[in-house]
Amino acid sequence: MPAINISKALDQGHVQSRASRAFDLAELPLRELNQALHNLTPGSNETAWEVLNPKGSHSVAVGVDQPITIDVRGSVGYYCGGMNDGSAITVHGSAGPGVGENMMSGSITVKGDASQYAGATGRGGLLVIEGNASSRCGISMKGIDIVVYGNIGHMSAFMAQSGNLVVLGDAGDALGDSIYEARLFVRGKVGSLGADCIAKEMRPEHLELLQGLLDRAGVTGVKAAEFKRYGSARTLYNFNIDNADAY
Amino acid sequence: MCGIVGLFLKDKSLEPQLGSMLSQMLISLSDRGPDSAGIAIYGAPSGNEAKITIQSAKPERDFRGLDAELAKAIGAPVTLSVKSTHAVVRTTPDKIDEARETIQALRPDIRIMGAGDVVEIYKEVGLPEAVVDRFDVRSMTGTHGIGHTRMATESAVTTMGAHPFSTGADQCLVHNGSLSNHNNVRRELIREGMKFETENDTEVAAAYLSSQMAHGKNLGEALEGTLSDLDGFFTFVVGTKNGFGVVRDPIACKPAVMAETDQYVAFGSEYRALTKLPGIDSARVWEPEPATVYFWEH
Numbered sequence: 433m434p435a436i437n438i439s440k441a442l443d444q445g446h447v448q449s450r451a452s453r454a455f456d457l458a459e460l461p462l463r464e465l466n467q468a469l470h471n472l473t474p475g476s477n478e479t480a481w482e483v484l485n486p487k488g489s490h491s492v493a494v495g496v497d498q499p500i501t502i503d504v505r506g507s508v509g510y511y512c513g514g515m516n517d518g519s520a521i522t523v524h525g526s527a528g529p530g531v532g533e534n535m536m537s538g539s540i541t542v543k544g545d546a547s548q549y550a551g552a553t554g555r556g557g558l559l560v561i562e563g564n565a566s567s568r569c570g571i572s573m574k575g576i577d578i579v580v581y582g583n584i585g586h587m588s589a590f591m592a593q594s595g596n597l598v599v600l601g602d603a604g605d606a607l608g609d610s611i612y613e614a615r616l617f618v619r620g621k622v623g624s625l626g627a628d629c630i631a632k633e634m635r636p637e638h639l640e641l642l643q644g645l646l647d648r649a650g651v652t653g654v655k656a657a658e659f660k661r662y663g664s665a666r667t668l669y670n671f672n673i674d675n676a677d678a679y
Numbered sequence: 680m681c682g683i684v685g686l687f688l689k690d691k692s693l694e695p696q697l698g699s700m701l702s703q704m705l706i707s708l709s710d711r712g713p714d715s716a717g718i719a720i721y722g723a724p725s726g727n728e729a730k731i732t733i734q735s736a737k738p739e740r741d742f743r744g745l746d747a748e749l750a751k752a753i754g755a756p757v758t759l760s761v762k763s764t765h766a767v768v769r770t771t772p773d774k775i776d777e778a779r780e781t782i783q784a785l786r787p788d789i790r791i792m793g794a795g796d797v798v799e800i801y802k803e804v805g806l807p808e809a810v811v812d813r814f815d816v817r818s819m820t821g822t823h824g825i826g827h828t829r830m831a832t833e834s835a836v837t838t839m840g841a842h843p844f845s846t847g848a849d850q851c852l853v854h855n856g857s858l859s860n861h862n863n864v865r866r867e868l869i870r871e872g873m874k875f876e877t878e879n880d881t882e883v884a885a886a887y888l889s890s891q892m893a894h895g896k897n898l899g900e901a902l903e904g905t906l907s908d909l910d911g912f913f914t915f916v917v918g919t920k921n922g923f924g925v926v927r928d929p930i931a932c933k934p935a936v937m938a939e940t941d942q943y944v945a946f947g948s949e950y951r952a953l954t955k956l957p958g959i960d961s962a963r964v965w966e967p968e969p970a971t972v973y974f975w976e977h
Contacts, residue, residue, distance in 0.1 A: 488951035507950050507964075526964065528950060529934060547934065547966055566966050567931055586931075586969065 452503075453478050458485035462492065472498040488528065493521055499538070513540040516557060532559045535576055548585065551578045554595065560649045567604065570597045573614055579649035586623065589616055598645050600654060608662055616662040617642050619654070630665045680830040681855040682708030682948045683842075685916040687823040687923035687975050690942035693957075694723070698819030702811040704945070704952040705826040709807050711948060712830035715841035716810040717802025719851045719918055720824040724797050729772040731779055732792040732800045734765050734838060741786045742766050752781045763813045764838075765792065765801050772796065775848075790838070790876070793845030797821075797920055800851060802841035822977060825918045827853035834879045844882045846873065847889030849920035854881040855933040855948060856912035864909065884909060888917060902926040902972040916946050917974075924974035931969030938962040944975050 455465045465483065472478060476498065483504040486492050490509040493502050496519040504512070507525035517536040526544030535554040542550075545563035552568065554576025561569075561578070567585035570578050570592055579598040586604035589597050592614035602620035609626020615638070616629075625631075634657075642656040684704040688694055698720060705716065735741035738761060746759035746768070755774040760767045770778050775794060782789055792800040801814040807828045811817060827842035834840050843851040858864075861880040864887055869875065873886045887908065891901035898917065902924050905915065914933040917924040925946055927935055938945045938953050940962045947953045950964070967973055 487954040488949055507954075509949055509951055526950070545966070547936075548932070567969065586929075 452480035452482050454482045454484060456484040457487070457489055457492075462489050466491065466494060469493060469496045469498075469500075469502075472496075472500065474498065476500075486525070490528070493519070496521075496538075507544065516540060526563065527561075531561075532557070532576070535559060545582070546580075550580075551576050554578070556595075558645075558648055564601070570595075570614070573597065577645055577648075579645055579651065581651070583620070587626070589614055589629075590626065592616070596641065596645055598642065598649070598659070600651065608664075610668060611662075611664045613664060615641070617645075617659040618662065619659045622660075622662070625662065628665050628668045629662055632661045632663045634659070634661045680711045682711030682828040682952070683826070683853045683855050683914065683916050683946070684708065684948070684952050685823075685825040685853075685918070685923060685925070685944075685946035687944040688821075688942070689944070693942055694822060695820045697821040697824055699817040700956065701824045701826055702807075702817045703955055704947060705807045705828055706811065707952050707954075708828055708948055712828040713806055714829045714831045714836045715802065715804045715838070716807040716826070716828045717800065717841045717843050717853075718811070718814075718816050718824060718826040719793070719798055719800045719843040719845070720816070720819045720821045721797045721849070721918060721920070722799065722819070722821045724920075727771065728769045729775040729794070729796050730799060731768040731770075731775065731782065731794040732765060732798075733768060733782060734790045734792050734802075735786070735788060736764065736838075737788065738764050738766070741789050745782070745786060748785055749778060749781055752785070753777050762801070762815060764803060765814060767799055793843075793851055795845075795849030795920060798845065798849045798851060798918070800843055800845055802827075802843065803838055804836060804841065822921075823918060823923050825851065825853050825916050825923075833857050833881070834877060839877050840879050842881060843918075844879070844885040846882065846886040847892065850885070850889050850892070850918070852881065852885040852888060852915055852917045854884055855914045856928070858884060858909055858911035858913065860910040880911070884913065884915060892919075898922045898924045898976070899972050899974045902974065906970050914948070919976075922974055922976040924972065925967055926972050927967055927969050929970040935967050936964065937967055937973070938964045 479500045481502045486506045486508045488509040492508045492512045494514040497517040499518045502521045504523045509528040511530040513521045514533040518538040521540045523542045527542045527546045529547045532540045533552045535557040537556045539558040541560040546561045546565045548566045549568040550565045551559040552571045555574045559578045561580045564582035565580045565584045569584040569588040571590045573592045573595045575595045577596045583601035589608045593612040596615045599618045603622045605623040606626035608629030639656045746757045750757040758769045842853040845851040858880040861883040865883045888901045914927045
């Protein structure tokens, strides 16, 4: 038997080293996909995954805790990539409500639009929406970084605690209502600011932070200086005794 | 929860498939509401007849001989096509109100699902697939239609509590959400002379729109009024004889996705409902904005 020239075979695509593992949701149930992803252990060679025919399925690739890449070929429903802890997920389509909810680390990129509460309660990692995000983007965010190329809807960053929300387009009404210490950077118009959310000075450290976020999110041709910063006026942190009569 | 769908065809060549397309959309959302399901289909107008969709828990007893008795009572030709617990009564358009009253006098246990020149409404307790099969919805043709699968929150799980609700000729509505001021609005509409069949909040929304349109507003203007006059959570999808409309409350927490191509406008509570529509991969797909009225008319 002739010896196989491995490098030549690789060139011709006969042998796939670190092959991407394709999982077709038209053929196999979602639970099998998520179980296979949860079964991965540190050092696994299965580092590249592809999900075919998601067709709006809920909970695609939730709870992944290994540093793998997952390319989802199509649009997904609720909670895609929820609780992600270290994987790099790309949705080649749009995402339903709650994409990246409670993400811990890693990244999620949505090539299309995202529905409501994208990145809700996220504690870490980077969520990039290349289209628009709907209402309540970054609600109660706790450390996640979110970059939206387009616009975001109303009530975004409601009660946001920490992390950064960057919006290249416009923000809807009641941005940052009851916000704690998250930083909001908006390049376009803001419909209205929520309670206790105010425009703030953009200092050099903020420009540097924002430029770093834009770079990480693959944004080019946009300068940090084009954004305005918003954050908490910190007037809701302590109970004001003068308001006692209101209760 | 609850799942709602709507489909408004622009391309006449799709009309024979309306029933099967809408059925597939509704079945795909079964897990959003397993209590009951319903569908309203707008068929092609025939010009010289109008329809009443009726329902009975005892169809063998109530539907037998009804056509002959009704024809005699109103002095006009009547046909009756029975589909399981429902039947469609056809007669001349000028006799439709009289026929409606006479049916209720002749058969007090029959419930009126809706009436008009083109609409037929089928709804029952059960999963969407069972309801679609029971009424052979897949074989129905038409220009547009709406559907609903219910997870009850506001009133009992009964046939009459299922959507769509119809409160005016060829008008009907499906709803995801719950209204908090429906008792007040119902009282006001009763004072105006509107009649109600249930305690359901959605019926109030349907009657509100019927009342607004009876006062001369078009579908778009009537839907605009819901934003100031109805309090609560809602995504409404509405059908009229030649129109199709969508509106969400300003908070817009009830999900909604729309798709439009040269062939159709489609609505689903989720994208899942739209994935099998022709040309969906190149359709314009978007989330309807809060407090914004969308409507199309033929």
